[in-house]
Amino acid sequence: MLRILVLNGPNLNLLGTRKPEIYGTTTLADIEQEMQRRAKELNCQLSFLQSNHEGALIDAIHNAKGQYQYIIINAGAYTHTSVAIRDAIEAVEIPTIEIHLSNIHAREEFRHVSMLAPVCVGQICGFGAMSYMLALQYAVEMGKQNDEA
Ligand code: DQA
Helix, strand or coil: CCEEEEEECCCHHHCCCCCHHHHCCCCHHHHHHHHHHHHHHHCCEEEEEECCCHHHHHHHHHHCCCCCCEEEEECHHHHHCCHHHHHHHHHHCCCEEEEECCCHHHCCHHHCCCCCHHHCCEEEECCCCHHHHHHHHHHHHHHHHHHHC
C-alpha cells in the first residue's frame, strides 16, 4: 500500500487561530482528518508529524527512508531558511511535494525564496487547506502509475 508522510513545521499547530485572514480558520487537526478520510477512499496510508523544531523534522525525513514513497511537507518559515531540511530531502531521495496554505510569492519578499523547492518534485501554494489535498492527489496518482510500471 502506498505510504505518504505528511510533515508540518513551526507554528502550523496554531492553524485556526493564527492570522485567519491569511491561513483560514481550518485547524491542522481538521486538515489531517480530511486527508485521512480521502486517503481511505484512495486506499493509501498517511502518517502525520508536526514539529516546531528543525531537527525533529530532519529526523523524520531521515526515518522516512524505506518507509514512505512520498513526503508532503509544509515546512512553514523553515522553507525560507533551512539548508538543513533541504539537504535532508535531497539525501533521502524520496519524492517530496512542498506545500503552503498561502501564496508565498504574493507576500513579503523574504517568503518568495524557498530553500526546498529545488529538491522537491514541485510546489503547491496559495490554495489554503486544499493545497494539502492537491498534494495528496498528486502523490496517489503518481504512486499508482509507478506501481503499474
Ligand atoms: C506557510 C508560509 C510560510 O511563509 C510561513 O512562514 C508559514 C506558513 C504557509 O503555509 O502558507 O508558517 O508555509
